[in-house]
Amino acid sequence: MGTQGAEAPEHTPQSASGQDPRKRPRRRGEALNAAIFEAVLAELEEVGYxxxxxxxxxxxxxxxxxxxxRRWPNRGRLVMDAVYHVLPQYVDPPDTGGLRGDLLELFRSTARLLEGPAGEAMRGVLGEVLHDDETARQIRSASRGTGVAQIRQVAERAVDRGEISSKALTPRRLEAGQAVMRHHFLFLGTPIPDHVGEEIVDEVVLPLLTTPPGG
Amino acid sequence: MGTQGAEAPEHTPQSASGQDPRKRPRRRGEALNAAIFEAVLAELEEVGYxxxxxxxxxxxxxxxxxxxxRRWPNRGRLVMDAVYHVLPQYVDPPDTGGLRGDLLELFRSTARLLEGPAGEAMRGVLGEVLHDDETARQIRSASRGTGVAQIRQVAERAVDRGEISSKALTPRRLEAGQAVMRHHFLFLGTPIPDHVGEEIVDEVVLPLLTTPPGG
Amino acid sequence: MGTQGAEAPEHTPQSASGQDPRKRPRRRGEALNAAIFEAVLAELEEVGYxxxxxxxxxxxxxxxxxxxxRRWPNRGRLVMDAVYHVLPQYVDPPDTGGLRGDLLELFRSTARLLEGPAGEAMRGVLGEVLHDDETARQIRSASRGTGVAQIRQVAERAVDRGEISSKALTPRRLEAGQAVMRHHFLFLGTPIPDHVGEEIVDEVVLPLLTTPPGG
Amino acid sequence: MGTQGAEAPEHTPQSASGQDPRKRPRRRGEALNAAIFEAVLAELEEVGYxxxxxxxxxxxxxxxxxxxxRRWPNRGRLVMDAVYHVLPQYVDPPDTGGLRGDLLELFRSTARLLEGPAGEAMRGVLGEVLHDDETARQIRSASRGTGVAQIRQVAERAVDRGEISSKALTPRRLEAGQAVMRHHFLFLGTPIPDHVGEEIVDEVVLPLLTTPPGG
DNA sequence: CTCTAAACGAGACGGTACGTCCAGTCTTCGG
DNA sequence: CCGAAGACTGGACGTACCGTCTCGTTTAGAG
Incomplete structure (x- = not known):
């Protein structure tokens, strides 16, 4: 998930400040940024958005x-930045050799993602941020990025392997799986049972990708 | 000592309010409820959730x-009640004589619903009530109700007409259309262009309903 | 709708919390005012204006x-009100039977006043409040009141006794003693030595009151 | 004044900073001091202490x-230094040939002084620096200096001319005039009407200087 | 048709958090 | 090395709401 790498160095100042509250060298720039992100994620986990x-x-x-x-204009932007900072900026989806395997892996990892701070943040930020054009644009592009790009990649791999036809890859179809999963998360909460991801793959995504358009 | 001068007015308005032009008879019970709901909806529209x-x-x-x-424990519950109060509690979906026509009509009306206070409320409420079990249950059942029941009804009509097989009607498939539309609304906002509803019907819902399960 | 029935239990926790540290019955009006004044005076004494x-x-x-x-627009007004609240609103100056005795007593009590919260407040308030017309007017009248009225009263007693002529009682002369004492306080601080009051009486006030005007 | 010189550069760096942010030659030592003093006086005049x-x-x-x-420990000291810097460090009081004329001239100039930044600074500084011994000492000596020394000088001239007796020149009497004027300024603000200075001279200072001490 | 208990309207109360401003310190860099 | 610039920690500002509470005032409905 990428979160582990960022946290290790950030515990040091805290234990140091325990011994001597005054010795702490003043942090700035990236070091301070990192400490803030860490704090945001911890708060997200402890008290929620x-x-x-x-x-x-x-x-x-x-x-x-x-x-x-000085860095963020409001709570929403701060939380978004903190979450995106620990998110895998873009990870190539796993390649299991077959479309179904790829999809299962993909939705399993999405489910895990939503159970962490990213999910908590997504739920909260949706409500207050869409009226702010600047932030709205950001959340859209981020949503598109993580949401659709990976599905598209595994689908195109399947096209290359001849498993499916490229004609089925319309935007609406590509986003359907993510939409169902996020919908489940938003309205029913976490944890998302394993079988839900499997059902989404078998009953929604695979049928859509293997059916000719205009079906 | 200027304090006395400041306190006198504290009492004045009260005695004044006895004579003042406030002829309005005091409301209670249902009449007051209605006035509150009206106020909530107006605020939703004016300033957002x-x-x-x-x-x-x-x-x-x-x-x-x-x-x-005295009536609601928190903002979320108040807004939910206000919205459900003006919502068609349950409307039989239109019967156009064909599956595609029914679906188009259904998604068009969903889109229109989301553009009103119900949409604004949904977006805001999602973020704060899922931690509250009582409210969460309510929002789930409401979501199930308006979300899936109508689709199921038009789908079953289509089964009766022989248009599709009843085997395709799994829960995950029935909710897929609503999920895609709500996802669009939540992440991309309003207004939802007409063609989006049409695409959802033609590229997602119809293919799913006309494809055999395990497909 | 069923919402009304749900709220009764919500009041119980509050009455239950009556056992908690929340025992304090909520104060309002004069009771709260008094508590605030007390706090202001304590802070004045502890940390200064x-x-x-x-x-x-x-x-x-x-x-x-x-x-x-809700009660005061700024720090200055709050402190002034607090101080005036504990000040003897107007005390008839002591009558020792002779002008010099009266004056000595008067300046002794003024010195003592300045050593308390009134002095601390006066020093601080002067600097920030004269630009505010409303407060400025208040401080002027208060200053006039406590400053000149008492001197005038002992002087008029002396006139009645035939000690001095009424012609000497010009405003400028009546305020001179207070001015010198306050000047000493403001620029040299507290405590004001006893001999200073005596010198003011003997070298400034008495000569002025016993000298014919235009002298 | 030198204020005009300060305004031109305010625009220059902006237009210059577009092309070359480093145009301004770096000031140090006295040049920087002077710029700071100028800024302090301008702020005093514009927004008050x-x-x-x-x-x-x-x-x-x-x-x-x-x-x-690096130069001043706090606001009070900075302002005091700035004000003393532009004040006539010590000016021999005017010699009009007579005591009354000298006094009138002296109080007129004091009134004018108080209407400028020196008055504004005095009012503000009084409230916060008396607790600071270092600054308190400075303000006392400065107050003594400008306050009493000039009066003493014109009084001694009058003694030399045989107008008054040297016996009347006690410290308390010498400071009385300044005290009344400053008291007027502090409690009633500026501008100080011309007749006030005249009254102070005729009703307070002259009587005191022409009356034998022991009243 | 009173009388009374409950609900209402108004808003004060004890608090929490907001977003801003400034104090006084510390860091980085240019000259 | 010193000065310019400004970011940093931290505290207080004055405001907005929260959810609770108290105070009269209606206003149903019971007697």
Whole structure:
């Protein structure tokens, strides 16, 4: 998932500050950014998006609110940045040698993703951010990116292997699987049972990809 | 000592409100409920869910906050109740004589619904109520209700007419159309272009309903 | 709708929390005012006017900042009200039977006043409040009141006794003693040595009152 | 004044900074000091002492806050230094040939002084620096200097001319005039009407100087 | 048709968080 | 090395709402 790499160095200042609150060298730039992201993710996990506050994040990151507002205009943007920072920016979907295997793997990893801070953030951010054009654009492109691109890649691999026809790959069909999974997550919450991903693959995605368009 | 001067007005408005032009007879019970719902919907439309406040609703409904909290435990429940109150509690889906026509009509009306207060409310409520079991259950059942039941009904009509096989009607397939539409709404916002509904019907729902299961 | 029935239990936890540290019955009106004044005076004494904060006062009075701002528009007004509240609103100056004795007593009590919260407040408020017309007017009248009226009263007694002529009682002369004492306080601080008051009486006030005007 | 010189550069760096942000030759030592003093006085005049901030001064002087704190420990000291810098360090009081004329001239100039930045600074500084011993000492000596020394000088001239007796020149009497004027300024603000100075001379200072001490 | 208990309206109350401003310190870099 | 620039930690500001509470005032409905 990529989260592990970012956290290791960030524990050091905390244990250090335990011994001597005054010795802590003042962080700036990337170092401070990283500490803030870590704090956001921890708050997301502990109290959830709805009860995450700028003050809580600032205190946890041992900084001031001004340093947050210098970087992000509001809570939504801060949380989005924090989440995208630990998200795999783009990971090539696994190649199991067959379309169904690829899809199963893909939806399993999506389900796992939604169970972490990314899911919590997505649910909260949706509600307050779409009215802000700038942020809306960002969330759209990010959503497109992680959502559709990977499906498209495994589908194109299947086309290359001759498993399916390229004619079925319309945008609406490619996004259908992600839509069903996110819909399940948003309305029914976590954890998402394993069989749900399997059902989505077998009853929705595979039928759509193997059926000629205009069917 | 200027404090006395400041306190006198605290009492004045009260005695004044006895004589003031506030002839409005005091509402209670259902009449008050209705006024509150109306206020909630107006606020939803004007400022959106994120900036809707209990104080704003109370003022708009010309009542006190206590009257709100006497009825609903929090903002989410109030908004949900207000929205469900104006929603067609359950409408038999239109019968155009053919599956495709029924579906087109159904998704068109869903799109229109999402463009109103129901959509605004849905987006906002998702983020804060899933942690509250009581409200979560309510939103789930409501979502199931409006979401899947109507699709199931038109699908079953099509089965009766012999258009499709009943074997295709798995839960996951029945919800796919709604999921894609809501996904579009949540991530891309309103208004939802007409062609989107049509694409969902032709590229997702119809193929799924006309394809044998395990396909 | 069933919403009404659900709320009764929501009041129970509050009455249950009556056992909690929430025992304190909520204060309002004069009771709260008094608690706030007490807190202001304590803060004045402990940290001085310059480091007195609205937050500190609120916390000490165990109330919220909003309750302060509901009553006073700024720190200066709050402190002035608090001080005037504990000040002897108007005390007839002591009557020792002779002009010099009266004056000595008067300036002794003024010195003592300045050593308390009133002095601390006066020093601080002067700097920030004269630009605010409303407050400026208040401080002027208060200053006039406590400053000149008492001197005038003892002087008029002396006139009645035939000690001095009424012609010497010009405004400028009546305020001179207070001016010198306040000047000493403002520029040299507290405590004001006893001999200073005596010198003011003997070298400034008495000569002025016993000299014919235009002298 | 030298204020005009400061405004031209305010525009130059902006247009210049588009092409070359480094045009301004770096000031140091006295040149920087002077720019800072100029900025302080301008801020005093524009926003008053209470709303004068170190950041505002730094920005106006086009330097950083560190350069201020390197030179002065706090706002009070900075303002005092700035004001004393433009004040006539010590001016021999005018010699009109008679005591009354000298005094009138003296109080007129004091009134004018108080209407400028010196008055604004005095009012503000009083409230915050008396707790700081270092600054307190400075303000006392400065106050003594400008306050009493000039009066003493014109009084001694009058003694030499035989107008008054040297016995009347006690410290308390010498400071009385200044005290009344400053008291008027501090509590009633500016501008100080001309007749006030005249009254102080005729009703307070002259009577005191022409009356034998022991009243 | 009173009388009374409940509901209402208004808004104060004790708090939490907001987003901003500024203090005073520290870091980085240019000259 | 020093000065310019400005980011940093931190505290307080004044505002907006929260959810609770208290206070009169209606207004049903029971007697």
């Amino acid at each position: 709805a009860r995450l506050t700028m003050e809580g994040v600032a205190e946890r990151a041992r900084t001031g609110k001004a340093s947050l507002y | 994120a900036r809707l406040t209990m104080e704003g609703v109370a003022e708009r409904a010309r009542t006190g906050k206590a009257s709100l909290y | 310059a480091r007195l904060t609205m937050e500190g006062v609120a916390e000490r009075a165990r109330t919220g900042k909003a309750s302060l701002y | 209470a709303r004068l901030t170190m950041e505002g001064v730094a920005e106006r002087a086009r330097t950083g806050k560190a350069s201020l704190y």
